[in-house]
Amino acid sequence: MRLSRYFLPVLKENPADAQIVSHRYMLRAGMIRQQAAGIYSWLPLGFRVLKRIEEIVHQEQVRAGHIPLLMPTLQPADLWRESGRYDDYGQEMLRIKDRHERDMLYGPTNEEMITDIFRSHVSSYKDLPLTLYHIQWKFRDELRPRFGVMRGREFLMKDGYNFDIDKEAALHAYNRHMVSYLRTYERMGLTAIPMRAASGPIGGDNTHEFLVLANTGESEVFYDDRVTALKLGSREIDYDDRGQVAEVCKEFTTLYARTDETHDEAAFGQIPEAHRKVGRGIEVGQIFYFSTKYSEPMGAVVVNDKGERVPVHMGSHGIGVSRLLGAIIEASHDDKGIIWPEGVTPFPVGIVNLKQGDSAADAACEGLYKALKARGLEALYDDRDERAGAKFATMDLIGLPWRITVGPRGLSNGVVELTSRRTGESEEMSPEAAVDRVAQIYEGR
Ligand code: ATP
Ligand code: MG
16 A cells, blocks of 8 residues: 555644543544544544454454354344343443334344344254354443543444353353454454453353453453463364363463452462552453353253253353454554554555655665565555655554665665564665565464
8 A cells, every 4th residue: 555545644643532542542543533422433544453353353263163144233122122131231222213113222232133043043952053153333322432442332343152052062162262262362462361250231150351451441450460471372272172172261260360340359369479460451352151041031942862942051252343453552552653463453564765756765665565565465655755754753653563664875785674663673684585574474464
């Protein structure tokens, strides 16, 4: 993408109403625009990151054996009357009437609708296990929408639902979600810690929230800091292997890690003092096993292998896709701007032409741009007629992990400069070597 032809409305001034750094940088980098309280347009740069995050979420869900579909944003109220949640949900639910005076709502979540789909099409244990998920916009009329996309009213969520014949199978589905979520967050450059949580209006006993540590987080968290060193890494996971998946979950949930809702002072006190930490965290996901809470009242039953009709065991599992942009920025930035992890960056690399109009510099930039494209990498090429300082400031603000700087002086020695946004370190090399290096960094992502 050539910056001269792109739409990147960066702001010079700090937006006065943005209280936390991720909100400030998302506005300044021209990623989002607020259209009403807690409702945003996703401008091109923000949209690219959002799509990238969605893609990673999809890939890891499919890898775990879960099946994507798409349910609508608007739902009939009658489904929610069946589960009893239409009245329970309260003012967070946006209620709408259509022209026939029928009660509708903008879905805050989809347990009822997925249960309806299930009961209409599945009637035998032979069709289980089944996990369906979608990535769709939700609406919750939050009392205090704030912090930009972190607590929006309209927000993008991945929500998945498992249907299983018994508790044991459903707990395997729960564990599968935990492991696939760990991998999802790691690919985004995040450490998200599973913490035992309280269940709230969705119901159920088994539930974990995934928290990214950040001072600006809304949840108070209590943890053994050795939990932050745990990594899934590149180990192979066989998602059908109940034993292996359960082992991984145990590894990640044995050390103490809880939110204030489930905090147990006595157990916390057992942690060696040097490792005992209190902090704040951002909830980026939550998983639940809730047994037959929806399947019973809504008649989601199957015939089991003994010929009996039994309600299925269910769970639901959410990832805050749009909130993740804020969480990643909170975890990865400096005073100049965002520092995108390679896994989610909107462009893999930026090209800065120090002297636009200089024929050698222009030709070298074009060459780099094309060579990167041929390797499957779309660079953001700053081809504007601007001062070098302004170009660097924009690149630093929008946070591409790598920058190639091209100028007449270097070119006379046959070199360009490759700079890491994270460390600030630069290295001179030939344009070909720079392309190779960048291609290597992104291999397999
Ligand atoms: P919170 O406690 O932050 O209000 P929640 O527990 O009500 O969230 P869930 O029902 O667990 O939310 O939804 C799954 C995920 O969706 C959450 O873990 C979070 O990442 C994201 N999410 C929830 N509410 C919002 C919101 N208002 N704006 C953006 N993301 C949200
Ligand atoms: Mg939650």
